[in-house]
Amino acid sequence: MNGRAALAATLIAVALLVGSAAELQALRERVYPPPEETEASIYIRSGDAVRHLSGAYTALAADLYWIRTIQYYGGGARKNAQDDANTSFIPAPPAAIAALPDAFPLLYPMLDITTTLDPRFNIAYRFGAVFLAEPYPRGAGRPDLAIRLLEKGLAQRPDKWEYMEDIGFVHYWFVHDFREAARWFEKAAGTPGAPNWLRPLAATTLAQGGDRRSSRAMWEAIRQSAEVDWLRQSADRRLAQLQALDIIDVLQRRVDEYIARTGETPDWNALVHARSLPGVPLDPAGAPYELTRDGRVRLSRQSPLWPPPEEPTGAGRPGA
Amino acid sequence: MRVTAAIAVNVFRESVRDKVLYNLVLFALLLTAASYLIGQLTAGQDVKIIKDLGLSATSFFGLFIAIFIGIGLVSKEVERRSIYSLLAKPIRREQLILGKYGGLTLTLAVNVSVMAAAIYVVLAYMAWATPPNLRATWDAPALDPRLLEAVLLVFVELMLVTAVALFFSTFSSPLLSAAFTLAFYVVGHFSADLRNFQQVVDSPAAARVARGLYWVLPNLAQFDIKADVVHGVHVPAGYVAIAIGYATVYIAMLLAIAMLVFSRRDFK
Numbered sequence: 001m002n003g004r005a006a007l008a009a010t011l012i013a014v015a016l017l018v019g020s021a022a023e024l025q026a027l028r029e030r031v032y033p034p035p036e037e038t039e040a041s042i043y044i045r046s047g048d049a050v051r052h053l054s055g056a057y058t059a060l061a062a063d064l065y066w067i068r069t070i071q072y073y074g075g076g077a078r079k080n081a082q083d084d085a086n087t088s089f090i091p092a093p094p095a096a097i098a099a100l101p102d103a104f105p106l107l108y109p110m111l112d113i114t115t116t117l118d119p120r121f122n123i124a125y126r127f128g129a130v131f132l133a134e135p136y137p138r139g140a141g142r143p144d145l146a147i148r149l150l151e152k153g154l155a156q157r158p159d160k161w162e163y164m165e166d167i168g169f170v171h172y173w174f175v176h177d178f179r180e181a182a183r184w185f186e187k188a189a190g191t192p193g194a195p196n197w198l199r200p201l202a203a204t205t206l207a208q209g210g211d212r213r214s215s216r217a218m219w220e221a222i223r224q225s226a227e228v229d230w231l232r233q234s235a236d237r238r239l240a241q242l243q244a245l246d247i248i249d250v251l252q253r254r255v256d257e258y259i260a261r262t263g264e265t266p267d268w269n270a271l272v273h274a275r276s277l278p279g280v281p282l283d284p285a286g287a288p289y290e291l292t293r294d295g296r297v298r299l300s301r302q303s304p305l306w307p308p309p310e311e312p313t314g315a316g317r318p319g320a
Numbered sequence: 321m322r323v324t325a326a327i328a329v330n331v332f333r334e335s336v337r338d339k340v341l342y343n344l345v346l347f348a349l350l351l352t353a354a355s356y357l358i359g360q361l362t363a364g365q366d367v368k369i370i371k372d373l374g375l376s377a378t379s380f381f382g383l384f385i386a387i388f389i390g391i392g393l394v395s396k397e398v399e400r401r402s403i404y405s406l407l408a409k410p411i412r413r414e415q416l417i418l419g420k421y422g423g424l425t426l427t428l429a430v431n432v433s434v435m436a437a438a439i440y441v442v443l444a445y446m447a448w449a450t451p452p453n454l455r456a457t458w459d460a461p462a463l464d465p466r467l468l469e470a471v472l473l474v475f476v477e478l479m480l481v482t483a484v485a486l487f488f489s490t491f492s493s494p495l496l497s498a499a500f501t502l503a504f505y506v507v508g509h510f511s512a513d514l515r516n517f518q519q520v521v522d523s524p525a526a527a528r529v530a531r532g533l534y535w536v537l538p539n540l541a542q543f544d545i546k547a548d549v550v551h552g553v554h555v556p557a558g559y560v561a562i563a564i565g566y567a568t569v570y571i572a573m574l575l576a577i578a579m580l581v582f583s584r585r586d587f588k
Contacts, residue, residue: 055509056540059547060376063369067358120551122459123365229454 047116062118104140125153143174164188182206240284331423374439390485391497393420460552477543483574508540
């Protein structure tokens, strides 16, 4: 056998052997199915311990923990959203599902390790806070941990007005403590290099915290200051949700008028026939609104805008 | 001097013949694959992670070369018995040590330079492929010249590790030399713990021993400024100069001991 033939024979043999190995693996998985994906875990929860173990490669270790955090959050959020969409509708107010005790239990430890390994990891603080503060199913529903993470970042970089703005945002949107939110916006506004829209935002929050108009102003501000597409998209989604709530208010008025006129609870077709609506109404994401049997208009669970934001009752509003 | 240079060039050629520089291909593949995959995984931190990965890989690959070639510089000549023909030539033993060290340093310099160039090429591509509004949010520009400070200190650290490996190579077997050098490397990155040992032990004597070790063992943690430069934090030139000065003195000390040990070694 000459050299070229030997090479070709070897390559063919290698290809056959690799193919056989893959086939045997597939056979084993068919006959003895591998266990379902197990719960994620982290063996070392101390950021300092990981920092010591990673020696001269702490920044790279931080990157790996960050990638793992993204995967953990992204995978979990997708699964939660799917589970949530598949369950039959149980009318529970968002506050009741906001703080599920086991929603993303490893999220804060992972973010804590990431930011201990690389204390200047800006995105880990900013994204991490959003992941932690967002209510279930899109997040851990832990605004307290989000604030703790941002305060850790602030201890490292006291000049970062963005972290102060984010703390104010968490107080505003997830804790509904508008006085505290306004205090943080004001503090951020006083930091060198802070944009000039922060001070008016602080004033608006203090005066009108919790109303939809001030929420819209805040999300517009966040959208403008977003450093990456993901944050910008998140702000866009929130703005679309606020628009959806405005539309629900209009639709609800039409439904209430119909009920007052006819004494019957309509469906969308009845409203279209009665010329109250030109067609089945769609939310800003393109999903049809739902009309319940008791005549309430709400977002569809299939809508990308679900769940709708919890509208503050004004409980934390100054003077309330 | 010419003799030393000739030995150094030979060590470099030997490492090329031994396909040591093939690691550059692996490095290039790693960076290229990472630059593609990381974009899918990291939510807008591609450039930071490519910088971290590039600098860490430069350090890691260099460490392997420094240790696993450094430990064989002398002991391989002894094992192959080529040391006899070398020493029969008009070469002083000190020149042999210096030449060997210079040769491996040259190999590392070529390696680190090519890796640094590869990092900049990947970063240039990423900067080109990123819209200006996103580029404006980066802590530091992609083609930040400050990265070279980190690369320089990685190289200086590798020079120091090479000197440690060569020092052990003059009197110990390759396996033990590798173990000792690796131990020095690990301890060198724990120097802050040695300095603050009194905070975790009650014994003043143990604390004094740890403090003594802190001053005697090489402090390698000072050469790690990778995280700072990646975030665009200014590293003063004075800091870099003192770190280089420290390494120079330490390397000179290790080479002096290595030359002394080697010059007294009996090869009969």
